Structure formats: structure tokens, C-alpha cells
Amino acid sequence: MARRLIWMVVLGAVALGPGCTSPPVDGHVDPTPPRGVLPKDSFVMILAEVQLVEGVAQLRTYRNDNERQRLAEAYNDVWARTGISAARFERSHQWWWGQPAAMKSVLRNVVDRLKDMEAELNHNDTTVSGQSAKFRPPAPGHARPKSGDQFPD
Secondary structure (H helix, E strand, O other): OHHHHHHHHHHHHHHHHHHHOOOOOOOOOOOOOOOOOOOHHHHHHHHHHHHHHHHHHHOOOOOOOOHHHHHHHHHHHHHHHHOOOHHHHHHHHHHHHOOHHHHHHHHHHHHHHHHHHHHHHHHHHHHHHOOOOOOOOOOOOOOOOOOOOOOOO
């Protein structure tokens, strides 16, 4: 009798267990963002652009110019070309960084996007000049989404 009771408890726990589990501590790997937050693929594209803007600023490419003004112009270029406002990007940035498990994938995708942009730049340099390609930070308009590209809501 005791043995049967133990087996019933064990089987009940096994049957009910999966329905009672909590989500992983890091959150879901592929969460659905709320309204007003960029979907993952769009966020990756824009975050790659932002990384380029930040990288150029770190290189101090704008040495003799007003760096803040040039940085603001570069960000405004990203917002204008993508049709995404700075406020929406900030909301999306805050939300995605609040999803640690998902951000691992986002950051990997950003790195992949940057590598693709570099490869495209190198291919274009080789095709145009016939010389061996060297990576340079992209000039405005290079390896970026086309001006007509708009990202979904």
C-alpha cells in the first residue's frame, strides 16, 4: 500500500511538473517585443549602424570638427534613413537589454551583420579598384540599408 502511494505521488509530480515550471532566469531566448519596440531583426540592423557611428567616434575621425555635432549628424542620418526615431530606438534598446538570454543572440547577429557589411565593402573595393581590399570605416552611404528601407513596427 505504501509503495503504491509513493508511485502515485511520483507519477503525479511527473505529470504536473512540466506545467509548473517557471521560465529561465535569463528570460526567453526569442521573446516577442511589446508594441512600440523594434522586432529583433530590425533592432539588429539599427544597432549595427549605431556601432559603426560609435566606432567612428572612438577613432576620432572628426578630429578638427565639433565632435558632438558630427556625432549628432551621424545619428540623425541613421534615424532618417531607417525611419526610426531616436526615442523608439532608445525604448527598444532598453527593452532588448532587459532580455539577457535574447541579447546574446542579438549581439551575435550584430557581429554577423558588421562582418557582412565589411565583406560587402571589401568586395566593392576590389571590384572598383582591382586592388587588394583593406577594411576602412564606411563613408556615409556605404554598406547601409538603402534610403527607402523602412523597418516594420
